[in-house]
Amino acid sequence: MATVQLKNIKKIYPHSESKQKKGLFGKKKDEEPEKKHNLQITAEGTVAVQQFSLDIADKEFIVLVGPSGCGKSTTLRMIAGLDTITEGELYIDGRLVNDVPPKGRDIAMVFQNYALYPHMSVYDNMAFALKLRKMPKAEIDRKVREAAEILDITEYLDRKPKALSGGQRQRVAIGRAIVREPQVFLMDEPLSNLDAKLRNQMRSEILKLRQRIDTTFIYVTHDQTEAMTLGDRIVIMRDGFIQQIGTPHEVYNHPHNLFVAGFIGTPQMNFFQTRLECENGEFYVPLYGTRFELNEKQKQMIKERGIEPQEITLGIRPEHVSLCKEGGVEAEVDVSEMMGSSVHLHCSVQGEEVVVIVSGLELGEEHASGFSHGEKVRLHFDSNVLHLFGADEVNLL
Amino acid sequence: MRLGQRPAYQTFLLYLALVLVTLFFLLPLLWILRTSLITKAQAYQIPPNFHVQLTLENYIEVLTTNKFARYYLNSAIVSLSATVLSVVFGAMSSYWLSRQPGNMTGAKLAILATQMIPPIVLVIPINTLIRSVGLNDSWMALVLAYLTFNLPYVIWMLLGFYDNVPRELDEASAIDGCSTMQTFFKVVFPLIAPGMMATAVYSFLVSWNEFVFALVLSGNATRTIPVAIAALETQHGVKIAELCASTMLAILPIVILSSFIKKYLVNGLTFGSIK
Numbered sequence: 001m002a003t004v005q006l007k008n009i010k011k012i013y014p015h016s017e018s019k020q021k022k023g024l025f026g027k028k029k030d031e032e033p034e035k036k037h038n039l040q041i042t043a044e045g046t047v048a049v050q051q052f053s054l055d056i057a058d059k060e061f062i063v064l065v066g067p068s069g070c071g072k073s074t075t076l077r078m079i080a081g082l083d084t085i086t087e088g089e090l091y092i093d094g095r096l097v098n099d100v101p102p103k104g105r106d107i108a109m110v111f112q113n114y115a116l117y118p119h120m121s122v123y124d125n126m127a128f129a130l131k132l133r134k135m136p137k138a139e140i141d142r143k144v145r146e147a148a149e150i151l152d153i154t155e156y157l158d159r160k161p162k163a164l165s166g167g168q169r170q171r172v173a174i175g176r177a178i179v180r181e182p183q184v185f186l187m188d189e190p191l192s193n194l195d196a197k198l199r200n201q202m203r204s205e206i207l208k209l210r211q212r213i214d215t216t217f218i219y220v221t222h223d224q225t226e227a228m229t230l231g232d233r234i235v236i237m238r239d240g241f242i243q244q245i246g247t248p249h250e251v252y253n254h255p256h257n258l259f260v261a262g263f264i265g266t267p268q269m270n271f272f273q274t275r276l277e278c279e280n281g282e283f284y285v286p287l288y289g290t291r292f293e294l295n296e297k298q299k300q301m302i303k304e305r306g307i308e309p310q311e312i313t314l315g316i317r318p319e320h321v322s323l324c325k326e327g328g329v330e331a332e333v334d335v336s337e338m339m340g341s342s343v344h345l346h347c348s349v350q351g352e353e354v355v356v357i358v359s360g361l362e363l364g365e366e367h368a369s370g371f372s373h374g375e376k377v378r379l380h381f382d383s384n385v386l387h388l389f390g391a392d393e394v395n396l397l
Numbered sequence: 398m399r400l401g402q403r404p405a406y407q408t409f410l411l412y413l414a415l416v417l418v419t420l421f422f423l424l425p426l427l428w429i430l431r432t433s434l435i436t437k438a439q440a441y442q443i444p445p446n447f448h449v450q451l452t453l454e455n456y457i458e459v460l461t462t463n464k465f466a467r468y469y470l471n472s473a474i475v476s477l478s479a480t481v482l483s484v485v486f487g488a489m490s491s492y493w494l495s496r497q498p499g500n501m502t503g504a505k506l507a508i509l510a511t512q513m514i515p516p517i518v519l520v521i522p523i524n525t526l527i528r529s530v531g532l533n534d535s536w537m538a539l540v541l542a543y544l545t546f547n548l549p550y551v552i553w554m555l556l557g558f559y560d561n562v563p564r565e566l567d568e569a570s571a572i573d574g575c576s577t578m579q580t581f582f583k584v585v586f587p588l589i590a591p592g593m594m595a596t597a598v599y600s601f602l603v604s605w606n607e608f609v610f611a612l613v614l615s616g617n618a619t620r621t622i623p624v625a626i627a628a629l630e631t632q633h634g635v636k637i638a639e640l641c642a643s644t645m646l647a648i649l650p651i652v653i654l655s656s657f658i659k660k661y662l663v664n665g666l667t668f669g670s671i672k
């Protein structure tokens with residue numbers, strides 16, 4: 001139960017020794033990872049995170065999400081005190097904690113690979129932190145059993161971690177964190193080692209848990225479904241920079257830029273290179289010979305912001321494209337993915353791929369099991385939910 | 398294919414080969430054992446007489462008149478001290494090394510490099526050094542000398558064990574509220590204890606068997622077993638029966654320790670902490 005404030009946090013990993021000295025003993029291994037990402041590299045080292053500012057309210061559930069290597073773990077580890085903060089200020093519950101070691105921050109963390117103490121029983125794993133605090137035995141016992149009850153691991157309390165399945169280990173790792181009743185709960189991809197079914201189950205358990213223990217959560221994931229379902233607010237990161245902070249609704253419906261639009265939502269948003277045109281003061285977007293009129297709200301915003309006609313990227317989510325009998329744009333079905341309640345159609349329109357979600361209700365008798373390759377369909381694009389991105393990839397509206 | 402499924406003659410040949418190889422290595426040892434258990438006169442007989450009376454007189458003589466008990470004590474004190482010190486210091490420096498952010502190639506190579514110097518090269522300088530600080534003919538002289546070549550080896554060996562303990566465990570315990578010391582003793586140490594045990598046994602063996610430094614640095618009072626055994630090769634010939642008896646005595650602790658090291662090495666480091 002505490003607020004967490006990050007003010008303009010920056011993390012630079014110094015160049016490794018071998019890099020500095022172009023070393024005699026330098027291994028090739030070290031030089032590769034830095035090529036993979038577009039992280040900024042300065043004289044001091046690799047900038048893993050920069051300009052990270054975020055105010056986390058008490059009891060808020062924040063999710064950091066982004067592709068691999070974007071600096072999510074680094075940010076979390078700085079909050080935990082496992083990595084030093086190169087620049088900026090970190091406050092937990094109003095207290096500046098930049099130089100406070102992890103044990104003084106009153107946080108708990110769940111690691112991706114669980115990091116259970118292999119030589120201790122499940123009970124001792126969970127009791128470890130409490131014993132260090134010299135809590136009375138009876139109270140430790142009560143808390144451990146209570147947590148075990150919540151997580152449904154009471155019957156494994158005497159086992160060693162190696163005798164548990166992945167899902168059970170994950171519960172123990174969470175249990176170890178909740179007995180502490182920490183001010184802030186940190187989780188680094190806690191579900192990524194579990195299989196799909198278990199992951200869904202644990203996800204809903206984390207939601208339930210959250211209602212029971214009611215504290216501040218910071219949760220790292222690269223899975224946007226987890227981000228959307230768990231987060232009060234989502235922080236989307238890329239190459240060390242924050243791309244957008246917002247509620248799941250906001251980031252989904254008003255992506256701040258092209259990256260966020262493409263990252264959030266499956267299947268991915270459809271993008272089209274086109275122009276924003278103006279004719280007699282009326283703005284419209286041409287696409288495949290049709291003309292998207294903008295709605296009143298959009299027109300007004302364009303006027304307010306003084307936006308000129310320009311090259312744009314047009315974004316439309318797959319669920320906002322529908323099939324129609326006549327009119328619309330002609331397309332050819334490439335792949336039809338039956339998802340159960342709906343069908344994902346990958347169509348090609350004049351050589352470009354467009355993804356359409358067709359709900360089961362719209363399918364009708366003849367297409368009940370999907371579409372066949374090469375079938376001709378007509379697509380209708382809903383112009384009310386267009387996203388327009390300018391040349392700098394930022395959402396115009 | 399399992400052993401039990403082989404044809405009988407194959408199994409027989411296999412065992413025969415194993416017995417021969419084992420005998421090849423064991424025969425000298427068995428001969429020493431025999432020689433140590435017969436009278437001096439019989440020990441010198443050539444060709445050897447196989448109808449002999451077994452006796453413990455060589456052992457008794459070695460332990461009483463030859464002050465062998467004293468040398469035993471010297472060896473034990475020196476080897477144990479060198480082992481304890483090198484494992485304690487080695488454990489600390491090795492832990493630090495393995496937990497550094499970079500891969501510390503330079504430091505690791507420097508440690509390995511000390512192992513590339515043949516120890517005999519160091520005998521004269523170390524001897525001069527020991528004399529100049531007035532430590533000659535003391536246990537301390539040998540302990541310090543053994544530390545110089547045990548410590549790097551211990552560090553190097555322990556590094557492998559530490560690297561097997563995931564850093565996340567250190568981090569988890571730091572978050573749980575451990576100081577660095579507590580992390581080491583409550584989390585890391587229990588996990589590498591088998592490795593540490595194996596390293597300690599190794600370090601003990603090296604110190605126990607060491608000859609060159611002991612020859613130069615030890616005096617009458619601090620003589621260790623290998624030197625004492627060598628001293629049985631006198632101007633008047635080799636005292637073969639006593640020599641064999643003292644050799645058997647010197648081997649005894651090593652045999653016991655070897656059975657230990659096996660147990661600990663087999664225990665291994667397979668734990669279910671990660672994944």
Ligand SMILES: Nc1ncnc2c1ncn2[C@@H]1O[C@H](COP(=O)(O)OP(=O)(O)OP(=O)(O)O)[C@@H](O)[C@H]1O
Nearest residue numbers: 013033037048067068069070071072073074075222
């Ligand atoms: N100790 C380190 N030294 C140098 N660079 C590092 C170090 N740790 C991480 N980095 C770099 O910092 C960047 C961010 O790493 P981070 O672990 O935060 O990524 P992430 O967003 O958690 O990715 P993933 O989803 O793969 O876990 C990466 O490009 C990585 O190469």
Ligand SMILES: [Mg+2]
Nearest residue numbers: 072073074188
């Ligand atoms: Mg990560």
